[in-house]
Amino acid sequence: MKLYELTFSQIRAGLVEGDFSSRELSESVLDRIERVEPAVSAFVTVRDRGEILAEAAATDARRAAGRCRGALCGVPVAVKDNISTRGLATTCGSRMLEGYVPPYDATAVSRLRDAGAIIVGKTNMDEFAMGSSNENSAFRSTRNPWDAGRVPGGSSGGSAAAVAAGEVPLALGSDTGGSVRQPAGFCGVVGAKPTYGRVSRYGLVAFASSLDQIGTMSRDVEGAAALLEAIAGEDPRDSTTAAEPVPSFVGDAGIDLTGVAVGVPDEYFSDGLDPSVAEKVRDAVEIIRSLGAKVQTVSIPNLRFGIAAYYLVADAEASANLARYDGVKYGHRSDHAEDLDGLYRMSRSEGFGAEVKRRIMLGTYALSAGYYDQYYLKAQKVRTLLARDFEKAFESVDVLLAPTSPTTAFALGERVHDPVSMYLSDVYTVPVNLAGLPALSVPCGLSASGLPVGLQVVVDKFREPVMFRVARAYERAAGAFPAPPGL
């Protein structure tokens, strides 16, 4: 087995045992990037090879001196291109921020650096994290490593594809309405989104502030848990972070789920769910039942209103957040403006792509005089009802199991010209963001056409440990998930 193929848990053990060095691992990963990147296009920026190898060698030296004890020390990580990295371009997949180099690190990034992780590069994404396919990137469309004619999902499609293709064992993404879980599901990797407020949003370029959370991706559950544990916790630079202490997310690798109450919400298995996805998810539920969990049916009655409520809230918040791009302090400035108002209008019109403009327009409309009560306020009330549905379900169960997405990865070009059909692909992921809950997607088999299917595990606020425990037990029982063939 090549080093780039190892899962995080194999890497952690191998580095501790001295089976290989971080430098050797990093070389293997960089060679892999060189070989498959032309086919996958997961990255916007890959850092200089010499710098990466020097950093890796430095962690090896620290390890030899007994000063490299953390689980992430010497492990290569990719970072989504909307998470600020000091001195390393952060484009958000947008012409607006082409060439923008942050003068500071996001808190999540500085915690990774403190943990000794090696940042390899920045991954491609739908512009400003708006999209479910990576086709809204201003630079390139990332391909699904399982089928180059299909999308990797989005908006963290670059991170998911990079992890699936063996270009990196771990990656950070961001999840506003499913942007970590959906691409993880489409690419056959694990993707975890924490409770709202678990991870600092300082340095995460804002899209919809009441929904945005940084999440983690890995080829195994342990990696997603370890990476999340490293970046979680209160941050004085983000007043919306939670004061709750961060427990161990990695926990133990026990396979016994006796005493865990599992709910399967009926509404997630209704019309529009691909039968081949439903079958794999049902099989996974049976495996989890066989490990000792008690399974019952529960109900999330307002599920079907999630999409409308989500897109209203997200677009309204985006229209306000993206008002900062005015061609003055950073970002694209138009050469065609004659006065200040023209500078704003022209810089924004030239810098933003079609989907970003669409969302700003919808959000501005929904917040404009006369429409606020009808749209934004109504959506925030529906949000309350959805959150109550989950609260009620969690009175009787510990975790919910559901599909991550209604279908497997769709074809490039299939939905990009039909915004409504693109939005509907997020139907199973957005409710969790509206309610602020943690959730992850873990691969649960291949569909009839050979594409990965994701099982979504949802838990109540601050119960990430049980989420990872169930996912890890399932992963062990189901056996190793295959790598994409033919890469």
Added chain:
Amino acid sequence: MAVERGDVEHVATLARLAFTEEELVAFTSEMNGILALFEELREVDTDGVEPVFRVLRRRNVFRGDEPGEMLPPDEALANAPDRHEDTFRVPAVLPND
């Protein structure tokens, strides 16, 4: 309720976005498609339901009023498209004449 071309132009002004004639027409029909999706929310009875603006009930997080780290002006201005000494430079706000 359908939006018309004029409504879209008004929203574009508010959002400081410029569209070509062709874009405006396409946008009007797209917006109507998406607003139809939003109309589904009318079905939901929300009488007496409080809106959620933040999912964690944490408010008023204070810190000590002490100076912290600051970005040096050169770093803060490093991404500026145009600068004049330690300021961002923009075109004239008021007409010159």
